[in-house]
Amino acid sequence: MRKNSSIGCSVSECKFHSKDENFCTLDKIEVVKHSQKADTVEHTDCGSFKRD
Template identity: 55%
Template sequence: MKINKSIGCTVDECKYHANSDSYCSLDHINVVKHESRAKNQEATDCGSFESK
């Protein structure tokens, strides 16, 4: 698994988490919102998440 040091990640339940370090292994991620207008960090999520 390659590590993308441009994308930090501490969600080790994700299958794209670089197990040896706090980074993502994807080339890019998709950030999504779950409200009609995102006003704070809690209104957004990583849409690329997949469970291990």
């Protein structure tokens, strides 16, 4: 898959990681939160993640 240079990613275990460089291959990602109010980075995740 072709990298999307607008979405950086260092999670090489993800199905959508570009493998050659630290980028995502998706056109867009979905950012999700874990609580009512996302006050810190720990309250959010990439909802588009799929295990490779």
